[in-house]
Amino acid sequence: xxxxxxxxxxxxxxxxxxxxxxxxxxxxxxxxxxxxxxxxxxxxxxxxxxxxxxxxxxxxxxxxxxxxxxxxxxxxxxxxxxxxxxxxxxxxxxxxxxxxxxxxxxxxxxxxxxxxxxxxxxxxxxxxxxxxxxxxxxxxxxxxxxxxxxxxxxxxxxxxxxxxxxxxxxxxxxxxxxxxxxxxxxxxxxxxxxxxxxxxxxxxxxxxxxxxxxxxxxxxxxxxxxxxxxxxxxxxxxxxxxxxxxxxxxxxxxxxxxxxxxxxxxxxxxxxxxxxxxxxxxxxxxxxxxxxxxxxxxxxxxxxxxxxxxxxxxxxxxxxxxxxxxxxxxxxxxxxxxxxxxxxxxxxxxxxxxxxxxxxxxxxxxxxxxxxxxxxxxxxxxxxxxxxxxxxxxxxxxxxxxxxxxxxxxxxxxxxxxxxxxxxxxxxxxxxxxxxxxxxxxxxxxxxxxxxxxxxx
Amino acid sequence: xxxxxxxxxxxxxxxxxxxxxxxxxxxxxxxxxxxxxxxxxxxxxxxxxxxxxxxxxxxxxxxxxxxxxxxxxxxxxxxxxxxxxxxxxxxxxxxxxxxxxxxxxxxxxxxxxxxxxxxxxxxxxxxxxxxxxxxxxxxxxxxxxxxxxxxxxxxxxxxxxxxxxxxxxxxxxxxxxxxxxxxxxxxxxxxxxxxxxxxxxxxxxxxxxxxxxxxxxxxxxxxxxxxxxxxxxxxxxxxxxxxxxxxxxxxxxxxxxxxxxxxxxxxxxxxxxxxxxxxxxxxxxxxxxxxxxxxxxxxxxxxxxxxxxxxxxxxxxxxxxxxxxxxxxxxxxxxxxxxxxxxxxxxxxxxxxxxxxxxxxxxxxxxxxxxxxxxxxxxxxxxxxxxxxxxxxxxxxxxxxxxxxxxxxxxxxxxxxxxxxxxxxxxxxxxxxxxxxxxxxxxxxxxxxxxxxxxxx
Numbered sequence: 032x033x034x035x036x037x038x039x040x041x042x043x044x045x046x047x048x049x050x051x052x053x054x055x056x057x058x059x060x061x062x063x064x065x066x067x068x069x070x071x072x073x074x075x076x077x078x079x080x081x082x083x084x085x086x087x088x089x090x091x092x093x094x095x096x097x098x099x100x101x102x103x104x105x106x107x108x109x110x111x112x113x114x115x116x117x118x119x120x121x122x123x124x125x126x127x128x129x130x131x132x133x134x135x136x137x138x139x140x141x142x143x144x145x146x147x148x149x150x151x152x153x154x155x156x157x158x159x160x161x162x163x164x165x166x167x168x169x170x171x172x173x174x175x176x177x178x179x180x181x182x183x184x185x186x187x188x189x190x191x192x193x194x195x196x197x198x199x200x201x202x203x204x205x206x207x208x209x210x211x212x213x214x215x216x217x218x219x220x221x222x223x224x225x226x227x228x229x230x231x232x233x234x235x236x237x238x239x240x241x242x243x244x245x246x247x248x249x250x251x252x253x254x255x256x257x258x259x260x261x262x263x264x265x266x267x268x269x270x271x272x273x274x275x276x277x278x279x280x281x282x283x284x285x286x287x288x289x290x291x292x293x294x295x296x297x298x299x300x301x302x303x304x305x306x307x308x309x310x311x312x313x314x315x316x317x318x319x320x321x322x323x324x325x326x327x328x329x330x331x332x333x334x335x336x337x338x339x340x341x342x343x344x345x346x347x348x349x350x351x352x353x354x355x356x357x358x359x360x361x362x363x364x365x366x367x368x369x370x371x372x373x374x375x376x377x378x379x380x381x382x383x384x385x386x387x388x389x390x391x392x393x394x395x396x397x398x399x400x401x402x403x404x405x406x407x408x409x410x411x412x413x414x415x416x417x418x419x420x421x422x423x424x425x426x427x428x429x430x431x432x433x434x435x436x437x438x439x440x441x442x443x444x445x446x447x448x449x450x451x452x453x454x455x456x457x458x459x460x461x462x463x464x465x466x467x468x469x470x471x472x473x474x475x476x477x478x479x480x481x482x483x484x485x486x487x488x
Numbered sequence: 489x490x491x492x493x494x495x496x497x498x499x500x501x502x503x504x505x506x507x508x509x510x511x512x513x514x515x516x517x518x519x520x521x522x523x524x525x526x527x528x529x530x531x532x533x534x535x536x537x538x539x540x541x542x543x544x545x546x547x548x549x550x551x552x553x554x555x556x557x558x559x560x561x562x563x564x565x566x567x568x569x570x571x572x573x574x575x576x577x578x579x580x581x582x583x584x585x586x587x588x589x590x591x592x593x594x595x596x597x598x599x600x601x602x603x604x605x606x607x608x609x610x611x612x613x614x615x616x617x618x619x620x621x622x623x624x625x626x627x628x629x630x631x632x633x634x635x636x637x638x639x640x641x642x643x644x645x646x647x648x649x650x651x652x653x654x655x656x657x658x659x660x661x662x663x664x665x666x667x668x669x670x671x672x673x674x675x676x677x678x679x680x681x682x683x684x685x686x687x688x689x690x691x692x693x694x695x696x697x698x699x700x701x702x703x704x705x706x707x708x709x710x711x712x713x714x715x716x717x718x719x720x721x722x723x724x725x726x727x728x729x730x731x732x733x734x735x736x737x738x739x740x741x742x743x744x745x746x747x748x749x750x751x752x753x754x755x756x757x758x759x760x761x762x763x764x765x766x767x768x769x770x771x772x773x774x775x776x777x778x779x780x781x782x783x784x785x786x787x788x789x790x791x792x793x794x795x796x797x798x799x800x801x802x803x804x805x806x807x808x809x810x811x812x813x814x815x816x817x818x819x820x821x822x823x824x825x826x827x828x829x830x831x832x833x834x835x836x837x838x839x840x841x842x843x844x845x846x847x848x849x850x851x852x853x854x855x856x857x858x859x860x861x862x863x864x865x866x867x868x869x870x871x872x873x874x875x876x877x878x879x880x881x882x883x884x885x886x887x888x889x890x891x892x893x894x895x896x897x898x899x900x901x902x903x904x905x906x907x908x909x910x911x912x913x914x915x916x917x918x919x920x921x922x923x924x925x926x927x928x929x930x931x932x933x934x935x936x937x938x939x940x941x942x943x944x945x
Contacts, residue, residue: 038502039568045495111496112580112871123569123643141598143873143908185868186580205662205913211920212867410669411642414569416600451600453910456662463668 039122041284043115049279051102052272055310056095056382058317061389063095063268063381064356067343072487075353083250083261083352087158091269100272102154109153109186110276113142118284119448123412125432132435134428135292136448137281137308138415143209144179146418146450147304148264151273152179155262156187165258166190170220170245172300173199173373173420174206175450176264181213191215192259194222194248196375197240198368202457209454220245227251227349239368242301242376247349265301266346266355266380274307277447282311285445292323292445294431298423299327299336299394300373302380308447309392316391325392326431327383328423330402332470333366335359335379336387336394338477343487344378354485357384360472361480367470370399373420377480397426398469403462405429406452418450419458496579498741500572506736509559509729512767513552513839515774518846520552520725520838521813524800529944532810540707540718540809544615548726557729559611566610566643567733570599575741576905580869582889589892591885592749593905594738594765595872600666601636603875603907604761605721608730609633612719613640622715623647627677627702629757630656630830630877631663632907633721638670648672649716651679651705653832654697655825659914666911677702684708684806696825699758699833704806722758723803723812723837731764734904739768742902749780749902751888755880756784756793756851757830759837765904766849773848782849783888784840785880787859789927790823792816792836793844793851795934800944801835811942814841817929818937824927827856830877834937854883855926860919862886863909875907876915 056062065074080089091100102110121134139147159167166189171177177193184191193215200207200219207217220240221228227247231238238244246263253261264270285292295312297305305327315321327336336358344359346352359378366375379387386392399419406422408429409415417425428446435442452459461467513519522531537546548557559567578591596604616624623646628634634650641648650672657664657676664674677697678685684704688695695701703720710718721727742749752769754762762784772778784793793815801816803809816835823832836844843849856876863879865886866872874882885903892899909916918924 039565040502042499045497108496108579109871122565142871143867143910145910149871182868182871186871205910205917208913208917208920209873209910212864212873212916214868407669410600411639411671414566414599414606414639414643416666416669453600453602453662453666456665459669460662460665463665 037120037288040117040119041288042117043280043284045111047283048110048115049102049276050107051099053275053279053310053314054094054098054100054272055275055306055313056268057098058314059385061385063385066353066355067487069345069350069354082254085158085162085164085260087162088155088269091272092267103157106153106157113149115280116141118281121413124409127408127412128429128432128436130432130436131439131441132432133441133443134432135443135445137277138448139277140415140418140448140451144175144182145453146175146179147274147277147307148176148179149182150276151264151270151303152176152183154273156180156183156189159260159262160187160189164189164260166192167260167262168192168249168253169262169264170194170242170249172196172242172375174203174454175373177215177217178206178209180262181210181215184215185213192252193217194220194245196220196242196245203454206454220248222248225251227351231348238365241348241365243348243362246347247351250347250351265303265376266378268382270303271306271380271382274303275310277304277307278310278312281308281445290443293442294324294326294444296326296328296424296427296444296446298374298420298447298449299329299379299383300420301376302383304447304449306380306383313386313391326427327387327392327394328427329394329396330370330374330423331396331398332370332472333360333375334396335377337396340481340484341384341388342484344484346378354487355381357381358387360477361483363483364480369468369470374423395427397423400467400469402426403467415448416452417448418452419455421449494577494745497574497576498745499574500737500741502568504740505567505572506733507559507564508556510732510736510767510771511551511555511557511729512732512763512770513725514555515771516842518842520842523810523812524944526802526807526811539711542615542619542621542717544619545612545726548729549724560614563610563614570606572737573598575738578870581866584865584869585886585889585893587889587893588896588898589889590898590900591889592900592902594734595905596734597872597875597905597908601632601639602910603632603636604731604734604764605633605636606639607733608721608727608760609636609640611730613637613644613646616717616719617644617646621646621717623649624717624719625649625706625710626719626721627651627699627706629653629699629832631660631911632830634672634674635663635666637719638667638672641672642670649709650674651677651702653677653699653702660911663911677705679705682708684808688805695822698805698822700805700819703804704808707804707808722760722833723835725839727760728763728837728839731760732767734761734764735767735769738765738902747900750899751781751783751901753783753785753881753884753901753903755831755877755904755906756786756836756840757877758833759840761904761906763837763840770843770848783884784844784849784851785884786851786853787827787831787880788853788855789827789929790817790832791853792834794853797938797941798841798845799941801941803835811944812838814838815844817934818940820940821937826925826927831880852884854880857924857926859883860924873909874905875909876912878906881905
């Protein structure tokens with residue numbers, strides 16, 4: 032099909048939607064390192080993990096050889112409520128930038144959770160329901176994951192307890208109301224409702240919280256409440272598996288129009304969006320069938336890939352979770368509160384960490400004022416107010432497109448637009464008022480946090 | 489095509505999108521009554537209207553015989569940024585209600601303005617731009633129209649001054665930030681920046697404002713500033729014309745699947761959504777080609793069709809605008825501040841008023857706690873947090889579907905889901921906290937406002 036036939040938005044039909052998730056690990060030669068039991072330093076067994084996670088999700092977590100997992104019909108029906116998501120040709124942005132580059136983005140924000148998080152939330156809630164559980168606990172940072180899980184639980188009739196990073200809870204009271212509308216309970220973290228929360232508050236009563244803290248609290252409650260399990264919105268292999276639906280849909284849509292991306296860009300906090308978006312493309316690269324450039328974009332204030340260490344670390348601040356081998360800033364690292372919203376996690380998906388370590392992927396970090404500048408340009412020409420997280424990818428996509436303008440290269444750039452910024456107006460207000468500042472941790476800040484890494488190997 | 493083949497969401501391809509707007513008035517035997525000059529009580533001439541509105545829009549406003557107006561290519565390109573909007577088969581809601589009814593909704597909320605308002609905003613901004621204007625002024629109630637216009641103006645490089653109903657301005661500070669992000673200036677109304685605003689404040693310093701007040705201010709500024717015109721987001725014939733894209737897309741999508749609605753339901757404030765949604769269906773009814781039931785849903789706190797009078801009235805509180813013959817509660821009527829968000833306008837589109845008067849359409853009013861109950865049910869099963877305005881239509885669609893459950897009728901119900909409630913969480917919070925109350929104006933309240941109607945005929 033000729034280039035000029037490509038519509039602004041490419042929607043797949045329901046028949047074309049993926050029927051199985053793709054497990055990227057199956058095609059990796061160097062598999063991601065296993066989770067370790069923090070007491071024994073031995074790989075976590077399925078049995079051990081099942082105290083925290085649903086049994087079926089544990090299977091998915093540990094399986095690094097099966098390439099495809101069928102998506103249960105009930106989940107596929109739920110996906111049809113808000114999927115397929117559009118693959119958008121950014122004609123307006125291209126024109127604004129006067130670039131010869133062709134820019135595409137996969138937009139995951141057209142649902143009430145406002146992001147891609149719903150893709151894994153419904154899967155995790157589904158397996159919890161089918162295990163006969165009463166409810167689940169979780170953490171949320173910017174609130175997107177908590178909202179997504181609330182929606183999924185409400186749909187399936189499960190109870191949902193959310194621990195929300197305190198600075199987000201305060202900056203985003205309306206996120207709490209969305210979760211309440213979907214029947215969830217929301218507690219600011221760290222809180223006095225858990226032993227780990229009380230301990231963290233004792234040490235630092237003024238802490239603005241972190242995903243690591245909130246995870247510790249949610250896990251404690253899940254393990255201590257009969258009929259409950261813990262679910263996590265990013266980082267884990269199972270989450271990347273579910274999020275592969277993003278990349279699979281993208282690839283089907285691009286193949287349909289004979290388009291092949293040269294560069295694939297995604298923001299990276301825990302890695303679920305990026306891992307999902309790149310999955311089928313990275314699979315081709317790993318199998319030697321095609322080559323792509325992949326760029327992970329992280330905030331300069333929380334730069335785990337670009338300035339962290341590839342080492343075993345705790346997934347949470349309270350050190351109650353298993354150890355994961357990943358690029359990490361240390362589980363005691365808490366990014367500055369001036370940093371807007373998500374992408375505040377100290378570590379990174381073990382799968383993405385391994386791929387980055389093996390040179391299959393690049394990473395870069397960007398400062399938030401530059402991110403919001405890109406967000407504003409994008410909002411004005413593409414008509415979507417992007418989430419601050421997604422805007423990290425927009426920033427780098429624009430920069431790559433501007434490089435093409437200089438060199439005259441007609442590269443095809445694909446990026447993940449993970450969500451909308453409707454609940455991030457406090458940050459936009461700061462930006463509009465010229466009061467947004469940048470924060471970059473010093474080498475000493477990072478070294479201090481890394482010093483506390485657990486000793487493994 | 490067989491019934492079970494209907495997907496959850498029907499998206500038209502770009503080729504299938506309407507290329508012309510449909511002017512419902514062309515098929516009306518009793519045309520809507522003309523606007524009158526408030527000084528002479530004679531029909532407003534094009535020349536008089538051009539002091540307030542763009543010339544091309546005045547043509548559209550006055551033309552009640554041309555059935556189709558071609559949509560300029562630049563507007564069609566802008567539409568492609570967020571249109572076609574999905575026509576959704578509400579399988580999940582049907583299952584929840586256990587109704588034999590088949591429910592469809594046309595969802596207009598998948599854009600940053602959060603509503604259908606963008607359809608007319610881009611058209612009005614386009615004609616202003618092509619007339620060589622510097623900018624436009626407008627009013628906004630819940631903020632959707634102001635946001636839509638900000639987006640359209642930013643896209644075309646026009647200045648945009650928004651007067652925002654004070655109670656919305658206070659309840660929705662984040663709406664203001666979206667408009668600012670798109671480069672608009674936003675003033676709470678009534679304000680001290682205009683003569684009419686000062687007069688209204690003098691009379692009632694504690695007023696929470698109304699659309700009627702905000703219109704008066706915006707018109708005053710437009711008329712008094714060289715290179716500016718005023719634009720309006722609802723009520724006018726031109727706006728219903730632009731909004732016909734909603735109904736046209738819906739009809740194309742339904743025809744494609746051989747589906748014919750029995751009942752068509754829309755919320756009605758000024759009438760732009762309802763008028764747009766029903767346009768091509770009402771056209772068929774007027775031409776005797778098909779029959780449909782149409783239901784306008786208005787809030788019990790601002791019931792212009794169900795409790796107002798069909799008479800000439802001012803479109804604004806300050807009485808600076810032309811007179812329109814419409815169902816009205818009187819331009820001095822200000823709905824209770826406890827009423828959430830939009831649908832606060834004292835009058836109704838002259839076109840819809842005439843159709844209602846002639847018996848082509850029904851109207852009903854609903855109380856807001858019932859509306860939010862319906863909104864919550866809908867959000868939980870359909871995964872979209874609806875705007876309070878749209879939820880008026882949801883309420884009646886659910887009630888109609890429940891009637892079908894009683895009678896066993898397999899009716900096809902279509903309603904307009906005009907937008908999302910992401911900026912209405914203050915109202916949702918009140919509802920979640922059990923603190924939302926209902927307000928119904930007394931007969932004396934309404935009689936008092938109607939007594940001040942201008943004497944015409």
